[in-house]
Amino acid sequence: MSDPVMFTLDPDERVTHWYNILADLPTPPPPPLHPGTREPVGPDDLAPLFPMELIGQEVSTERYIEIPEPVLDVYAQYRPSPLYRARRWETELGTPARIYYKYEGVSPAGSHKVNTAVPQVYYNKLSGITKLTTETGAGQWGTALSYASALFGVECEVWQVGVSYDTKPQRRTLIEVFGGKVHRSPSQLTESGKAFPEGHPGSLGIAISEAVEVAAQDPATKYSLGSVLNHVLLHQTVIGQEALLQLAKAGERSVDVVYGCAGGGSNFAGLVFPFLRENLVGGAGTRIVAVEPTSCPTLTRGEYRYDFGDTAGMTPLMKMYTLGHDFVPSPIHAGGLRYHGMAPLVSHAVHEGLIEAMALHQNECFEAGVEFARSQGIVPAPESAHALAAARRDALAAKESGEEKVIVIGLSGHGLLELGAYAQFLSGSLEDDALSETELAEALGSVPVV
Amino acid sequence: MSDPVMFTLDPDERVTHWYNILADLPTPPPPPLHPGTREPVGPDDLAPLFPMELIGQEVSTERYIEIPEPVLDVYAQYRPSPLYRARRWETELGTPARIYYKYEGVSPAGSHKVNTAVPQVYYNKLSGITKLTTETGAGQWGTALSYASALFGVECEVWQVGVSYDTKPQRRTLIEVFGGKVHRSPSQLTESGKAFPEGHPGSLGIAISEAVEVAAQDPATKYSLGSVLNHVLLHQTVIGQEALLQLAKAGERSVDVVYGCAGGGSNFAGLVFPFLRENLVGGAGTRIVAVEPTSCPTLTRGEYRYDFGDTAGMTPLMKMYTLGHDFVPSPIHAGGLRYHGMAPLVSHAVHEGLIEAMALHQNECFEAGVEFARSQGIVPAPESAHALAAARRDALAAKESGEEKVIVIGLSGHGLLELGAYAQFLSGSLEDDALSETELAEALGSVPVV
Numbered sequence: 096m097s098d099p100v101m102f103t104l105d106p107d108e109r110v111t112h113w114y115n116i117l118a119d120l121p122t123p124p125p126p127p128l129h130p131g132t133r134e135p136v137g138p139d140d141l142a143p144l145f146p147m148e149l150i151g152q153e154v155s156t157e158r159y160i161e162i163p164e165p166v167l168d169v170y171a172q173y174r175p176s177p178l179y180r181a182r183r184w185e186t187e188l189g190t191p192a193r194i195y196y197k198y199e200g201v202s203p204a205g206s207h208k209v210n211t212a213v214p215q216v217y218y219n220k221l222s223g224i225t226k227l228t229t230e231t232g233a234g235q236w237g238t239a240l241s242y243a244s245a246l247f248g249v250e251c252e253v254w255q256v257g258v259s260y261d262t263k264p265q266r267r268t269l270i271e272v273f274g275g276k277v278h279r280s281p282s283q284l285t286e287s288g289k290a291f292p293e294g295h296p297g298s299l300g301i302a303i304s305e306a307v308e309v310a311a312q313d314p315a316t317k318y319s320l321g322s323v324l325n326h327v328l329l330h331q332t333v334i335g336q337e338a339l340l341q342l343a344k345a346g347e348r349s350v351d352v353v354y355g356c357a358g359g360g361s362n363f364a365g366l367v368f369p370f371l372r373e374n375l376v377g378g379a380g381t382r383i384v385a386v387e388p389t390s391c392p393t394l395t396r397g398e399y400r401y402d403f404g405d406t407a408g409m410t411p412l413m414k415m416y417t418l419g420h421d422f423v424p425s426p427i428h429a430g431g432l433r434y435h436g437m438a439p440l441v442s443h444a445v446h447e448g449l450i451e452a453m454a455l456h457q458n459e460c461f462e463a464g465v466e467f468a469r470s471q472g473i474v475p476a477p478e479s480a481h482a483l484a485a486a487r488r489d490a491l492a493a494k495e496s497g498e499e500k501v502i503v504i505g506l507s508g509h510g511l512l513e514l515g516a517y518a519q520f521l522s523g524s525l526e527d528d529a530l531s532e533t534e535l536a537e538a539l540g541s542v543p544v545v
Numbered sequence: 546m547s548d549p550v551m552f553t554l555d556p557d558e559r560v561t562h563w564y565n566i567l568a569d570l571p572t573p574p575p576p577p578l579h580p581g582t583r584e585p586v587g588p589d590d591l592a593p594l595f596p597m598e599l600i601g602q603e604v605s606t607e608r609y610i611e612i613p614e615p616v617l618d619v620y621a622q623y624r625p626s627p628l629y630r631a632r633r634w635e636t637e638l639g640t641p642a643r644i645y646y647k648y649e650g651v652s653p654a655g656s657h658k659v660n661t662a663v664p665q666v667y668y669n670k671l672s673g674i675t676k677l678t679t680e681t682g683a684g685q686w687g688t689a690l691s692y693a694s695a696l697f698g699v700e701c702e703v704w705q706v707g708v709s710y711d712t713k714p715q716r717r718t719l720i721e722v723f724g725g726k727v728h729r730s731p732s733q734l735t736e737s738g739k740a741f742p743e744g745h746p747g748s749l750g751i752a753i754s755e756a757v758e759v760a761a762q763d764p765a766t767k768y769s770l771g772s773v774l775n776h777v778l779l780h781q782t783v784i785g786q787e788a789l790l791q792l793a794k795a796g797e798r799s800v801d802v803v804y805g806c807a808g809g810g811s812n813f814a815g816l817v818f819p820f821l822r823e824n825l826v827g828g829a830g831t832r833i834v835a836v837e838p839t840s841c842p843t844l845t846r847g848e849y850r851y852d853f854g855d856t857a858g859m860t861p862l863m864k865m866y867t868l869g870h871d872f873v874p875s876p877i878h879a880g881g882l883r884y885h886g887m888a889p890l891v892s893h894a895v896h897e898g899l900i901e902a903m904a905l906h907q908n909e910c911f912e913a914g915v916e917f918a919r920s921q922g923i924v925p926a927p928e929s930a931h932a933l934a935a936a937r938r939d940a941l942a943a944k945e946s947g948e949e950k951v952i953v954i955g956l957s958g959h960g961l962l963e964l965g966a967y968a969q970f971l972s973g974s975l976e977d978d979a980l981s982e983t984e985l986a987e988a989l990g991s992v993p994v995v
Binding site for chain 1: 549550551553556618621622623629633651652653654655659692695696714715718719721722723724915918919920921922923924961962964965967968971
């Protein structure tokens with residue numbers, strides 16, 4: 096029998112707890128501040144938006160948090176997600192590197208987002224909530240929340256970033272197939288939305304403002320966020336925990352480098368925090384790299400300071416790398432990476448030098464994506480293609496140096512609903528945006544300093 | 546731990562042989578005839594189109610045929626495909642039936658078609674072929690052949706049925722991402738295509754004629770067919786063999802009924818032939834049902850007689866259920882089911898009373914598809930939704946009768962590239978075509994009788 100390319104886990108190796116990086120970080124991250132008082136926010140401040148169970152997870156410092164049985168039941172349909180060795184791509188690249196990718200595209204919504212959508216809806220349902228509101232950029236988060244809401248009999252209303260709504264009707268349909276309701280953002284349904292002219296391309300920041308505004312007005316409605324917050328990152332750690340177990344099955348004792356794409360930071364954190372623990376506790380020495388687009392270079396060009404998570408300034412102030420909360424990124428295809436900020440936990444780890452960051456142009460990412468598809472048979476999400484492109488550089492460098500490095504890639508989802516972007520790339524008409532110095536200065540100039 | 550919903554196989558249970566139903570059928574099916582001489586075709590007649598290894602498989606009566614190692618290597622990336630128990634859908638339906646579905650959507654091209662594309666390209670490559678031509682309807686076969694061709698470094702040219710080409714640009718892009726070249730059929734590149742006016746909606750029959758014509762003109766080019774022929778059905782039997790092993794793991798000793806959708810017959814045969822063997826050899830007593838659309842009711846309303854596989858009459862004459870080789874089905878969304886004929890092996894088994902057939906309207910299928918998506922998290926291909934809808938009828942009948950029956954469904958692929966059809970269904974604007982008596986009479990009147 097030939098060498099295996101797919102690694103799974105035995106039933107008794109199933110991951111049953113989420114891993115909380117807060118328990119192992121050398122220094123605690125700065126607390127979120129109330130937007131009015133500028134004092135650290137307490138559980139009560141968050142209660143209008145989130146159920147207590149999630150608020151508890153947001154501030155917990157417990158190392159492992161048990162995954163509830165009904166959530167494990169849903170996970171069981173698609174987890175453990177496969178870890179693949181990219182043997183054919185290695186051959187294609189002529190590299191001595193061993194390349195592995197952890198593939199979240201097998202989930203019901205086609206991305207990692209389901210990992211947190213399911214527990215979020217579950218805890219809301221437990222606390223008597225009947226409706227959830229949220230925003231969506233590329234559409235993957237809206238899809239995941241819509242699906243999870245259908246499972247638990249909760250209503251789901253989604254504000255989709257305008258440019259994504261206009262150019263990706265399939266995304267809207269998929270959310271609707273799962274039973275969710277979709278609004279184009281900025282909408283005329285909220286004060287936050289009305290502040291913008293009709294037809295405005297929108298941004299994640301604006302869409303968050305709209306969803307938060309609606310949730311805050313009704314006690315039976317809560318808001319659900321697909322990234323950035325501690326509890327969201329927590330839920331994603333099933334990815335990295337499984338990957339470590341699967342790499343052991345593949346016979347790898349150590350990993351040289353892990354690449355993940357980073358927009359709000361949740362898929363990235365979910366993959367890498369368990370690897371970071373190995374570095375912090377076990378001295379593993381794995382390089383951990385966040386990859387972002389040059390058109391929205393939050394970690395590589397943004398400033399580390401307090402800023403709002405949304406555009407209207409309704410969320411708590413969070414200490415994070417940011418391009419300014421009213422920054423509107425150019426409409427590149429990796430919609431999930433178009434966010435002005437970055438999860439505070441990821442930002443803190445980058446600031447402490449525990450994690451590196453790099454920015455790539457989108458054409459290089461699509462090139463890697465097409466090459467990967469032809470050898471591995473999976474069309475990656477444009478977001479995930481950023482991680483592939485970064486790994487590809489490394490694999491080609493290893494070809495020069497002859498180093499047999501072990502590279503792990505987070506493949507956060509498939510790109511089957513982003514084929515329009517691939518068509519543009521194949522026809523050579525895809526723009527290669529990068530944020531100019533002028534745009535950067537303008538964006539950073541508008542950040543409120545606490 | 547809660548009851549499992551997904552069943553896989555251990556590495557040592559991997560299916561290593563294709564199963565050949567010809568070895569177990571009580572009577573042999575009538576042979577294909579040469580279109581000119583009306584005599585049974587021999588290997589030499591097929592040599593211009595297919596490599597000898599595949600011709601050998603086409604006529605073989607060996608029960609098990611070994612799968613070559615390079616093919617197993619590719620299968621290893623997505624096989625065994627999961628067998629799921631649809632627990633949440635059962636609860637939703639309130640049925641005592643136990644419903645299982647075998648899901649081929651995890652393959653690189655999102656459907657069962659990869660199972661035969663890989664060995665077909667492999668054997669062609671072995672015999673020195675540098676280019677393959679084919680047709681595609683819904684686009685899934687073109688995608689699969691394009692992907693398999695990329696793996697083995699073979700050129701791939703695809704004639705896509707006009708209506709599918711026009712309404713599904715994503716399909717074309719996906720074929721191109723994998724490196725294949727796509728033509729709208731009927732095209733101006735072939736004599737067969739030029740016989741039709743530009744903008745004609747096309748049909749699988751026409752597209753086959755075009756691809757065959759091009760392959761026949763160049764010794765280094767061969768033709769590849771995604772369904773109908775014996776060797777294609779043979780390659781698909783990994784599906785049913787795995788399903789039987791997985792059902793045993795799920796603790797099922799017997800199966801009451803198996804539903805699969807049937808267009809050309811390959812996904813259906815791949816699933817059910819191993820179950821048919823259990824009936825023939827082991828007296829299993831499982832009902833086996835082919836589900837087709839009322840707008841293209843080949844098995845339920847067609848005639849069992851010799852007909853051509855294509856429109857131009859270039860293929861051998863095959864004894865099969867047919868609506869006439871110049872029948873052009875209405876442009877329903879289940880493009881993979883829009884074929885005038887049916888695989889001779891499936892036709893023979895239906896004619897002998899070993900397999901049943903039924904026809905459904907497309908709205909009932911989409912309704913079942915949406916319900917299934919909301920409970921199971923998978924948006925089924927419109928083709929596969931036919932099998933779901935048939936199973937749903939049975940599950941609801943079991944609710945009345947209280948019967949704890951075991952139902953197995955072939956879920957041949959996902960519908961993520963068919964969301965336009967779902968949008969139409971959700972908006973209530975989907976037509977509910979059925980072939981009228983007049984249309985049927987007209988179609989059947991044109992069949993040549995041998």
